[in-house]
Amino acid sequence: MKSILVVSILLSMVQIGLTQNQPPIDQYSQKGKLYFYWGWNWSSYTNSDIKFSGSDYDFELKNVVAKDRQSAFSIDKYFNPANMTIPQYNFRIGYFLKDNWDISFGIDHMKYVVQADQDVKISGVIDTPNTIYSGTYSNDLISIKDDFLTFEHSDGLNYVNFELRRFDKLVDLNKIKINLTEGFGIGALLPGTKTTLLNKRKYDEFHLSGFGLSSVVGINLSFFDAFFIQSEIKGGYINMPSIRTTNSVSDKASQSFFFAQYNIVLGGTFQIKNKVKK
Numbered sequence: 001m002k003s004i005l006v007v008s009i010l011l012s013m014v015q016i017g018l019t020q021n022q023p024p025i026d027q028y029s030q031k032g033k034l035y036f037y038w039g040w041n042w043s044s045y046t047n048s049d050i051k052f053s054g055s056d057y058d059f060e061l062k063n064v065v066a067k068d069r070q071s072a073f074s075i076d077k078y079f080n081p082a083n084m085t086i087p088q089y090n091f092r093i094g095y096f097l098k099d100n101w102d103i104s105f106g107i108d109h110m111k112y113v114v115q116a117d118q119d120v121k122i123s124g125v126i127d128t129p130n131t132i133y134s135g136t137y138s139n140d141l142i143s144i145k146d147d148f149l150t151f152e153h154s155d156g157l158n159y160v161n162f163e164l165r166r167f168d169k170l171v172d173l174n175k176i177k178i179n180l181t182e183g184f185g186i187g188a189l190l191p192g193t194k195t196t197l198l199n200k201r202k203y204d205e206f207h208l209s210g211f212g213l214s215s216v217v218g219i220n221l222s223f224f225d226a227f228f229i230q231s232e233i234k235g236g237y238i239n240m241p242s243i244r245t246t247n248s249v250s251d252k253a254s255q256s257f258f259f260a261q262y263n264i265v266l267g268g269t270f271q272i273k274n275k276v277k278k
Helices: 002-019 075-079
Strands: 033-045 048-054 057-064 089-098 101-114 119-126 135-143 149-173 176-189 194-197 210-223 227-244 252-271
Touching: 033 101, 033 227, 057 135, 089 149, 089 252, 101 252, 149 210, 149 227, 176 227, 210 252
Parallel strands: none
Antiparallel strands: 033 089, 033 252, 048 057, 048 252, 057 119, 089 101, 101 149, 119 135, 149 176, 149 194, 176 210, 210 227, 227 252
């Protein structure tokens, strides 16, 4: 998991290095163009301390392991418009404000699943009736079982974000171009969290839970200046101080962690503003 932190740091270093004190890359005039893309991600997360609080409990689980959840590949699931939001996906629409700078809006639909049957340390108090887990804990070991806790942002660890990106042409083969894109983003977390906690009634609606910061670098392969395939490495930080866990508004969880994404996306570009002739 430490490698994820290294990826995030390297992304920031690459981004800074690409924009400071470098020889100018061949300008790729994109001003006035609109683009969109859709694709898929593989995600990783650092371990996280998760705090749970409510009317009859207040405890924290330490160093909890979570992974993403990939959907098995099928043409119907990945390309049928009715099912395309089931896998982990990335959607983005952007506009080139200047020749090499664009601003965009996107949704990174990751999935975050706490792994079952792991032993973690717990500190705090549980005073919930009709549960074998009631007691006072101080760095004791506990196993995450179904009758104690299931915790997953599996309707999406939805990072809804805005990005500012730089776009430069590296190689021009006439109808085919290889381009570099890098940038940074900020956004909100709107997860669909599925939680069962101490046999309480679950709450699985979307809920505004926190914020995120991210940076990205990618290689873009463009065809006829109209279609493209793009691979990206993205990393960032997520902080969610207000996660709904049960049907009671007094019950909530909080956590923060770093993430890394490895993305492959398909998209198109359109000229919507005529260039001004000089």
